[in-house]
Amino acid sequence: MTEQGERTNAWSCAPEELEAVGKTMAAFAEGGNLTAALIAVQQEVGWLPAEGMKIIAAKLGVSETTVYSVATFYNRFRFVPPGRRQISVCMGTACHVKRGNIILDSWKRRLGINEGETTPDREYSLDRVDCVGCCAMAPVTVVDGEAKGKMTPASVDGLLVQHGLEDGRGPAATENGGPERGNKDD
């Protein structure tokens, strides 16, 4: 598979997201600044859907390959949609020392996704981030913008329960202790 294929994967965007890309790109003309367009679309839509990349290319008069070349050069761009709930696990130095990797692994197991991914129902996305500025609370996870400190695998489970994971990702909902993934066909 090409890098482009890997980065765009199978996610398709919702009609309203496509509409938002079109509205955002209305401010750009042929030959316009590609990086600025990518930033504007991601700010508006939250990620860069494959269908949106076509619109960007057509509007600026460049090839899709060029659009992907620039977009994949920077880490700031997302090629999967953000979840409605955003889980960010700090892996800055203090959190790394305090075994933040164990916390990240706990989230991965419970959500059934890797970092940089979103659950198929778009409910949760999981990311690794650098220091979020509260090292005294290490290891830290940020849930929907709220920092949770002194994390343990048990507190990952606790947060899942607290956030009402009625769909089966919470520990109490599984018989074998593993996550039960939601999917697009549920």
Ligand code: FES
């Ligand atoms: S390193 Fe995690 S909050 Fe600073």
